[in-house]
Amino acid sequence: MVRARLSGGILCLLAILILMAAPGLSAKNYLFKTCEQSPFCRRNREYADRATAAPAAWAPPYSVDLATVSFETGVLDGTILKSVLDSRGEPTVAELPFSLVFLESGSARLVVDEKRRLGSPIDGFPSRLTQRRYNEASKWAVVGDMTPDISAIDISTDEERSGGIYRIKYGPNHSFEAVFSASPLQIKFLRDGEAHVILNERSLLNVDQWRPKPTVENLAEDPSLANEIDIKDMWEEDFGGKKDMKPKGPEAVAMDITFPGYEHVFGIPEHADKFSLRETRGGEGNHNEPYRLFNVDIFEYDVNSPMAMYGAIPFMQAHRKGSSVAVLWANAAETWIDIVKTRPNPEAFGTRKSTQTHWISESGIIDVYVMLGPNSASVYQQYGSLTGYAPLPPIYALGYHQCRWNYNSEDDVLEVDANFDKHEIPYDCIWLDIEYTENKKYFTWMKPSFPNAEKMMQALDKRKRKLVAIIDPHIKKETGYKVYEGLVKNDLTTKTENGKEYNGWCWPGESAWIDTFNPKAIEYWKDQFKPGKFCGYEHNLLIWNDMNEPSVFNGPEVTAPRDNIHYGNWEERDVHNVYGMTFINATVQALAARQPRQRPFVLTRAFFAGSQRLGAVWTGDNAAKWEYLDIAGPMLLSHSIAGFGFIGADVGGFFGNPTTELLVRWYQAGAFYPFFRGHAHIESKRREPWVFGEPYTSLIKSSIRLRYQLLPSLYTAFHRTSFDGMPIMRPMFLIAPDNEDILDIDDQFFWGETGLLVKPIVQQGALSTEIYLPDDEVYYDYFDSTIYQGLGYHHIEAPLEKIPVLARGGHILVRRDRYRRSATLMSHDPFTLVVHLDNAGNAAGVLYLDDGETTANIRGAYSHRFFMFSSQDNILRSRSMQPSSVNSRSFEKTIDTVRIEKVLLVGFDMDKLKSATSVESFQDKKSWTTEITVEVAANGKASVITVRDPKVLVTGDWSIQF
Structure with missing residues (x-):
């Protein structure tokens, strides 16, 4: 973020940044690295080029020591061997222990580490460098149960095992299978016998092994070392006039992940780019750079770009007709991701391509989780069981x-x-x-x-x-400022590479950063x-x-130096994201x-x-x-x-x-x-x-x-995501998973539990648009009940006063129609139910309520209602979804006077209406009639029956007979 009102000492320092923020000027390409300027990315891209140029002749330096491989209690363990040259040019082997863990949650986890760095001393280095590779990204990202699935079974034959092939059945009803092949090293993840994710299919696994820094004498003895090692790049580098010392040398890790038969992949935020991720090796409409995950302060970011932004979630979902899978690359270092798509394989996947990805991180370990779905809802639940679900926010x-x-x-x-x-x-x-x-x-x-x-x-x-x-992590360095002095006294700041307090420039001028590790x-x-x-x-x-x-305004790439030190003696490069x-x-x-x-x-x-x-x-x-x-x-x-x-x-x-x-x-x-x-x-x-x-x-x-009108439905959607991870903004394929024509549509979305299909107007001067219906269900204009139906694009008028919003049949949304100053003041307002009937004349919906602010909901103080309209008897019903408890009953007493003040029944077949003037309501063993008004279907609009004040309460079970 570039600001204008700055303290005096920082003005000169930031002049160039302010110029960059001026209209029409951008030097973001100057401020931030490309893959070519990031040595570990460049080296691994070149490694991939060599591997893919002649795959039949490619001989990767990795093999599995079969004598080390074993399977027990849900874990396949072993050691990968990497053939390398030592500092004298002699052949040697780097040992890379691995574990393939099958989790009770249904996910699988592959961890590859480096034995040489597992706590053993590194000759000639300070004690802080004797530690292992950074392996705590999962500590922060993953909070779910990591218990191995002891029911996972090895179904491979003795002959297969002797040949380095292990077949492990795991997951729900053992419908998942992992096929581990030692030569060439590859792990296929199958569901119901079909491969959906393949690790190391192209043999791009690459782990920078520990090595001492080469000297001029080493290179003189064996000049071939210079072909493998660029001393300057691996032990230090310079970007933008700022030097990055790398005393541990190269630590990059990389691996390719293939999604066979999946032409579309999504995720890895944050990038200002299309939802369906583009290829990154050039070509029309594609990128020439990999997607970069490296948290930076990037002002007025470029759109349609793979450049790094403020956050990094190394999660990627692949979707195709009837199937969704995903991976999580749990690494907190700078990471680059290449995406390429293969030619169609008619025999295996028809006209669909496969997506091949290449993940490259500067340091840390390989720690990848594989989620096999089988559908998007299952993927989000599996991911949430690993990384945790978003808590229900306060209503305000x-x-x-x-x-x-x-x-x-x-x-x-x-x-x-x-x-x-x-x-x-x-x-x-x-x-x-x-x-x-x-x-x-x-x-x-x-x-x-x-x-x-x-x-x-x-x-x-x-x-x-x-x-x-606003409260930011940079703390002004000033004598007498108690917050800063307390950080110094208690030794709680980020340190430089030599252990001193790190100081850089941000809004206050010279600042220190609290080390919240x-x-x-x-x-x-x-x-x-x-x-x-x-x-x-x-x-x-x-x-x-x-x-x-x-x-950090004066830091490399407007952030902290990578050789800064955090709690635990981890370098900034290890923990940055x-x-x-x-x-x-x-x-x-x-x-x-x-x-x-x-x-x-x-x-x-x-x-x-x-x-x-x-x-x-x-x-x-x-x-x-x-x-x-x-x-x-x-x-x-x-x-x-x-x-x-x-x-x-x-x-x-x-x-x-x-x-x-x-x-x-x-x-x-x-x-x-x-x-x-x-x-x-x-x-x-x-x-x-x-x-x-x-x-x-x-x-x-x-x-x-x-x-505000739609807050009850929005709050209900947030409640759902708090226990199953279902997004609030939902891509088209969540509603129509078998329609592959919608996978690159990202200018419209479904919203929460409401069935609302939203198409914002994002072009200047547009007064109409085309909205895509992904199925043959009936859709209604949310504002005037105009009917739209039929797979494909439909024209819709959108004057300035209107955003195109269609309601998919089959949903009941709940809203509050009274104007209040704030959400909290709406807590006792009555509700309106809008029932949009589907092609069969049915609809259903949910309402979740609690006090909106406190943690009492965790102890059961909430109300959860299910609404359903059935065409079989033309009855709208309300039923409880939660177990009765002292706390739930206590909460419901606080809202026991809140009523349903209106019901709108949209799309009802008027021939089935028993009375054109009233409906009959039932609650607490009592019944009564309520007058209705009827708008008969005409001019392309659906019929609408309005029931005003049916005198039913939001708590308790009730029915309304139409």
Whole structure:
């Protein structure tokens, strides 16, 4: 993020960055590495080129020592041998122990390490370098049960085993099979007898073995060593005038992963690119660079690019007709991923291609998890069982958030707050960027502008609104600043390669970085959030963690030097992509300690696999341009299927000034982002929803109110993802998994449990669009019940006041139609049920309710209802989905007066209506009639029956007979 209001000493240092942020200028290619400039990526790409140029003649230096291979209690163990030359040019062998673990969850895990680095001394190196390869990425990413599946069985014959082939059956009903072949080394993962994932099919496994740094004398004795080793690249490198010392030498790991018969793969966020990932070896419409996973601060990022961004989730899903599989590459170092697609194999897969991927990481171990589905829902559940599910957020976090860099004072904050009420626009959270602090010192307030922060927060709290304050990991280096002095006193900062406190430049000027890998640093961070230390009014304080890649203005690639040292003596290069996750982890723990009964809300910019357990994320510093609105949808889908469903993009664009048309269209799209926030740069013009006047204020208001209307259904969807990982924003193939024509459609998506198909308008001047229906089910225009049906594209009008939203038949969505100031104030409002009947005349839906804020739901204090309309008897029913308990009954008593105030039955066959004037309701052994109004189907619109106040309560079982 490039800012304009900076402390004096940093201005010269950042002049070039500010120029890069100027309209029409970009030097991002100058700031960030290409694969060619990243030595380990270049070497492994060249290695792949040699292997694929003549695959029949390729002789990889890897083999399996069959004498070491054994299978016991769900684990296949052994040693891979790598033939290499030592420093004297003599042939030697590097030993790479491996374990193939079959987990009770149904996933399989392959770990490949290096024996030489497993704690044995490294001659001539400091003690900190005698340690093993970094193997703790899974410690942060994976929290699920890693118990081996003792029911996994070896079905290989003695002859196969003697030939180095092991066949292991595992998974549900032993429907999965792993075929391990020692020569050539390869692992096939089969489901129901068919291969779906293959590890090392192209023999691109490559592990940089430990070796001493070559000397001039070594090379003079055997010049052939120079062909293998580029001394400068392997032990040190220079990029952008900054030197990276690599005392441990080369540690890269790489492997190819093939998805046979899968032409489309998805995931590996974060990239501003298409949802279906492109090939990376050139060609029309493809990239020439691999996708890069390396958390960096990249302002006004390029769209349609494989460049690294703020976060990294090394999860990839492959989907084809009737099947989904996925892999997780659990490595926290810089990682590059090449993607190529093979020619179709008519005998095996018809016209479908296969996808071949090549994963390359700078250091660490090979630690890869394979999930065999068989469908997307199973994949997300398997992935969630490994990395954890996103917790149910507080209801207010799903409302609208108002932010800019910066609201300048308490008066400014309260004036914005009052204007939302004046214009009758709901919102839940107002945000403060860095200018609220005293000279960019976190946990302080700029007293002239914010003399009484507690009073301001109390005023917001009266209207049930929250304040979100930014807290970043860089801590101003200043004598007398207690937060910094405490870090130094307790030795809790990131260190340089020689063990000294690391200092770099960020918003405060010279700064230190808290090392949140250190458990003591987490405890120290928690202490800073105590009400007596940071704002005594605790009821409505939320936190925003920005710049946690970490962003270092004068660092290499605008981040920390790779030879910095973290707790445990790990180098930055080993842990880089997980640092941001450790920081938000510390903040979440701090808020939980501050408000132990409240569910915390934290927004993060940097993330890794498993970060979904901790909070929400946004796509960073976008711009007020149509192409950024366009790319937001594919980006959010990529995050969503990779487990991080609580995701949004800055509405309106962070940099620049949107036109009124762009702003309206962005609010329409943002109303369906899981995280819904308007945000703007300090030099952009004010653009709160009322600024542009009519008709734009009303158009923006209608989008925000639509979001609040649909909050019950959105909250229910978030509840589901908290236990099975089903995304909020759902790609087309989740609804129509057998339709392969939709796999590259990413400009529309299904939303939650509602059956709503959303197609944001993302082109300037567009007043209509084509929306693709992936099946033959009936669809209804959400706003006027116009019927659309038939596989393929359909034309739909979309004037500026309308976002195309169709409701798929068969779903019952739940909404609240009353206007309130905030989500919390809606807690006792009545509900409306909208029943969209499918082709057979049926529909179903779910509603989840709890108090919306506390952790009481974990103890059973919630209500979970199932609604169903059956064409067999034309009855709409409500039934409980949760076991009865003291806590559930206690919660339901708090909402026992909340009623269903309206039912809309869309698409009903009017010939089946017994009465044209009333329906009969049943609850608590009582019955009564309620009048209805009927809109008969006409002019392409479906019939709509409206039941007003049927006098049924949301708690308890009831029925309505049509």
